[in-house]
Structure formats: structure tokens, C-alpha cells
Amino acid sequence: MLTRTEGIVLNSRKYGDADLIVTYLTSDKGILNAFAKSPRKTKSRFGSSLEPLTHARLSLWGKEQSLPRITQSDIIEPFHRIRENYHDIVHVSMLIEMLIALLPAGIPNSRLFTFLLNILHTVQTGEEGSKEALHLITRIRLLATIGYAPRLKGCGRCGKESLDFYPDSGTTLCSRCVTGPGSAGKPFMRLSNRAIHFYMHSIEWPIHISNRLKPATETIRELSALLDRHLTFLLSRKLHTSKFPVGVK
């Protein structure tokens, strides 16, 4: 069966001599794996259209459940400027790893597809000086879009104001709600008011104007640590990309 769709290449892995298995986020089929014959050969008709982050128009042959074959892939937007920037590709890889790890395959989510496209456009055109904040905002926004964002707006149980984030609850909890059997010594992070305000703005503001948010370096560090701990709890492991050096020593 021939199907046509639009997709963003999330990742690809080598298969055999010159073949690839490509993972896409598609507009109407969610995360989808597909097989490409010989794209690694220099004269392949696929060219660079199967490189990660490429937004392409695809033709697929075969059933979705049994690894369809890519018969055609036409680039809509290559996003190659992101791939050519070391810091951008490391950060965007983190978003991609989060997506693949948290999102089940085959569940359509057109809002997420449009959102990822917006993120890629924003990162590609973003100013070099404000990229660190932008990368943090995109991580927060992505988690919010797929429903895994930590809750920092008051205590997750009673709504009372609280600055203590409990990774194993995925929320801030007040001193009253955290008491009870087994709660003594539960690990938590004390957040600053500034970090919580920035977090709320990151979720609420449209992504294309998020460059107006200018967080302090300390706020970025604080929220990055929070997201790392939150994700480590969700996945029961650290993200591969979090072990990757962002700055070159």
C-alpha cells in the first residue's frame, strides 16, 4: 500500500551495508520507523533528505506495522544550519531523545509536529547570544506539549505556595502535604522564585517571542538541573545527550 505523508527525521541507524532505518515524527501517524535502501551510497537518489531534522514529503510502501519502505523523500526544509552548529545539534538531539523516549510510536499528534517544526525554525534563526535560554525554553515547552512537564505552580496536592520540587512526585509540594509515612528524607530541590517565574513564562509565552525572556545564568543552571532530575526519574536513566559535553574544554 502506498501512503504519502510529511515527516521530520528524528534519527537513523545503519542497517546492513548501505541501508538505513529512519525514525520520523510524521504529521498524521506520530512516530514511525521506515526502511531506506542504499541511502548511504554517494549517488543515492535520497541525497541528504534522510539526515536528522530534515522536514520532508515522503512516499512509503508497505504496512506501517511492518517497517514500510521509503520510496521517495523530497526535502521541504533541510534545517542543515542546525546540524552544522555544534551547540545547536547537541541541544536539539536532547529534544529528539526526549521525544523518542517518552512518546509511544504510532500515535498521531499534529500539534506536536507543528510545534517541533516551530522549534527547529526558532533554533535555526535564533541569535547566537540568546541560545542558551532558548534551548532551555524548548526543553520545557516540549515536555509541556507532550504532557510530561513538571508542575511548579504551587503545591501539586493543595495548591499552596511552595518552592520545594520533589522529582518522584513530578511537582512542588508544601511542607504539610509532603508529611506522611515514607516521606521523611525524600529528595527534593529548593527552587528560587526567579526560576519558577521564568518556568511559567516559558510555558505560557509563544515560542517565537521567547527570545524576549532573559534569564540569569543561575536560573538556567537551576532549571536545567531540575529537568535533568525530572527526566531521570521519568525514564529511570539519564538521557544519553545529558552526558554529552555542550561546551568544549
Next chain:
Amino acid sequence: MSGNVVEDLIHELTKLPGIGRKSAQRLAFFIMGMPDSEALPIAEAIVKLKEKARFCRQCFNITEDEVCSICRDPGRSRDRVCVVEEPSNLIVIENTKIYKGLYHVLLGALSPIDGITPDRLKINELVERVKQGSMSEVIIATNPNTKGETTAQYISQILKPLGVRVSRIAYGLPIGGDIEFADEVTLAKSIEGRNEM
């Protein structure tokens, strides 16, 4: 092991990349039909390779000795080093007969999403070579894909402060191809990297 020699060989051959059961079957019967003088050297060559092959202490190319023949060759220019991902890439560049410098094999490429970090490749060893040697240029010949590009970017950032010239092999169209079939990124890169005639 099934106890059937043909079946055993088929089973072993299917472990090779790109060889399915049908191809393995065809190869097994072909080998069976070959004279001993042709078939046995194949087996001996595999045994020898596994017994003797190791990585060169300097460049991590595959060699039988401590240091490979390229690193030992006094006729090669020692002020240039070409960085490749795998030993197979080195062979292809050697086949061009145009490059007469040294090599450095990384034994992989960086991949944030797969957790392939710099400490898992031979990048520190490259930095040490550059620091110790009298190199004036490092040519990065990693694959022109995302992982190769990330690796090239990282190495370039780490080597530039050492005062060495870092260059990247050119992007462009394959010879013998038609422009109309080229994708936009490759074509754009070839226009950006055009040469004066």
C-alpha cells in the same frame, strides 16, 4: 553448531553484514565447489587476521605491527594528518594516491543521541599527537552526515586553540551524476564551496 558442516558454514556466514540466509547458502555451496587451493587460503586469511591484526599505536589504523606501514614510511609528509572515522575510510583515501600525509583513525563518530561521547573515540590521542608533533594542518575527513559533521565541529573547536590549521574535506556533487538529481543541501554546499577556474 548443528553438526552438519554445510549448515554450520551457512549459519556463520549469515553473521556477516549484508548476508542473509539465501546469500549465505549460495556462498557456502560456491566455497564447497572451489578447489582446496582457493578455498583454504580464505579460511587461513581469516585466522591470520584475527590472530595478528591490531590497531597502530600512533594512528589506530589496522596493522600487524606495533606501528603501521604508513606511520613508518619516511617518504610521507609528517606535518599533515587526515582524520577519518574508520580504517576502511583510510583505504579509500589512500586509493586516491593524492594524499601523502599521515592519518588518525577515530574508530567511530560522535553521536549525542546514542551516547557516543568524545572519550569513547580516539580524540584525546589526536590532541596529544598534535601537541607533541610538528603538525601544521589537520584535515578532517569524517563522513558528510550529521554524526561526521558533529565530530568535525568538536575536533575543530578543540584543536584551533593549539595553533594548528584545521580544514574539512569539500562538500559537493559526485562525478558522473546529474545536477537535476542532486538534493538542495548538497547543491547549495557545492555552490558555497565553488572554485575559481
